Amino acid sequence: MTERRFGAHVALRTHGRKGAVAEVVLDRPQAMNAISTDMADALADACAVLAEARSVSAVVLTSTGERAFCVGADLKERNSFTDTDLARQRSRMRALYSGVLELPMPTVAAVHGFALGAGYELALACDVIVADTTAVVGLPEVSVGLIPGGGGTHSLPCRVGAARAAQLIFTARRVPAHEAFVLGLVDVMADQGGDRSDALALATEMAAHSPVGLRAAKRALRQGRGADLHSALAVEDAAWHAAAFSGDRAEGIAAFNERRTPDWPGE
Structure with missing residues (x-):
């Protein structure tokens, strides 16, 4: 395995002899992997590198820390934002989500703990979501005066239909793992602590093909x-x-x- 860092809170690892599986790691566990402006830039940069990596056949999005995959945008950082600051950050957040969505190879998210708001939208931007039994997912943006802004208003209806997506978004509901699996909010259930290993195994299976x-x-x-x-x-x-x-x-x-x-x- 080789590793390259993008800023303080994002790592890019390659696995296997030819590096056919890449792992993008959210590494800010002290903040439950909340996405700051700098972290958004780092994730977008990692995706830009992967988009040009012809040797990579599958990508896994993982995170460090036991409590959360990603709790969403860093609201503590935003607490001091002016309207101008928020508008400037918006373009950088959009670049992040576009970077994940536009990766040309299959992508798998490995989710445990909280995956909320912008964090769940990161998972939704992937092709397959693997979640362990501790996962809690949701798009609670309306509870803080916003709407899902990382593609959630498009990707969630594609998964579960317009009416169910509307219900989940309008109620800001957090959905536990087993119910999320039944509703189609996640695709594969893993044992507690097994989301990363199962996601890497799935990506390795994919990467064996053309x-x-x-x-x-x-x-x-x-x-x-x-x-x-x-x-x-x-x-x-x-x-x-x-x-x-x-x-x-x-x-x-x-x-x-x-x-x-x-x-x-x-x-």
């Missing part, structure tokens, strides 16, 4: 979501062509017929 295929499949899933049938199928067709005429497809078919493990060129 890098070109994974990125093309993610592009089709993301760009086709919410589109009309004709447009969604056009997106899928474009992604299919990108994979079908790649070196990965040729290697995958050859390895299948030769009954061996593929050595993906990733091109």
Whole structure:
């Protein structure tokens, strides 16, 4: 494993011989991983590096500390903000969420403890959410005079439907792990303390497959979501062509017929 730091509170780790799985670590446990302006910048910078990392096939978003994955934006920092300060921070927070959403490879969030507001939106920006039994998730922004601003008003309805998302957002309700799993707010349940290991195992399973295929499949899933049938199928067709005429497809078919493990060129 190798590690690179982005500021004081974000680490980027790569796992495996070729570093096919990357782990982005929220590392501010003394503040329950609340996202300060500096931390938002660091996370956006880490995502920018990953977006260009052709060797990375899957990303896991994890955190340190036992009490929380991330409790959201740092409201203690914002307590002294002027309106101008808040407006300046807004663009930087948007850059963070865009950075996670636009990662071209599959992403998995490993959630334990509190994942609230901007913290839960970080998880929602990932493709799959693994949560342990201590997890509590929610978008409570209306309780402090705000609304979800990290994509939550879009991503939550995509997961659970418009009416249920409205109910959860309007009531600012915090949902415990097992109920969250039943409602589809999280995707995979892990034993207590097992969210990180299970998420890394899932990402490793994904990363064993074609890098070109994974990125093309993610592009089709993301760009086709919410589109009309004709447009969604056009997106899928474009992604299919990108994979079908790649070196990965040729290697995958050859390895299948030769009954061996593929050595993906990733091109």
